[in-house]
Amino acid sequence: MGMSVLEAIAARRPFRLGEVEAEPDGAEGWVVRGPDGGEPRQVEAEGSAIRAAVRFDALGRYRPLSGARGMPGGWFVRCRSREELEQVLETVYPLALVHIRQHSEGTLRVVGLDAVLRRQTGRYEVAAELSEEGRRLAVASVCGACVRVPVWAGRLPKEPESIPCPEPCSVFVSFCREAAIWEREGAVPGRDDPSVPFADFEAEGNALRNAYLRARAAAPAGEQR
């Protein structure tokens, strides 16, 4: 494993975090770049401008999962100081630096899926009914589409740019809700529709829904409930 993100920041060395790259700029500054794509355009080092660059996809749809792969590209931000760099990273990937530090110090507070699903109420209560196999496939599908590494599911952040994830997020919980209902109803995969938003799991054209249902259909019968 190479230099960690925290070490790279302290040593003023280029690094990657999730899908962004940062490199020192001048004596104290930094440049943060999103993925390649389109004409390079500068974005102010300011929360709402950065959110506008990363929280909406090319079709203008809100991206509810900050770690979702496929972040819009082409943007870059100039930061005047380390503090500004850390603020920009916090906006792009909330709590990432905190979780990286806690993970390296052994103080990351990890909460498992069972505990999170058991405390759901109302329309999310049904999520707790999702089978073990369903849970495993949900991790593969949903967390597989996210740059964070689900430490709560026993995964280890192996790359320096990996961001440890300590607890199932709300997008994952809402996927579990739908997956429990699909189990009950014997849902089958549909055809992917690229216009369906990332987390609109109820829509038949949702890519994650279909990836999950295809994996489920391929799983040996004995592993299904």
Ligand code: SF4
């Ligand atoms: S639970 Fe999975 S999808 Fe949600 S933030 Fe963590 S790793 Fe990403």
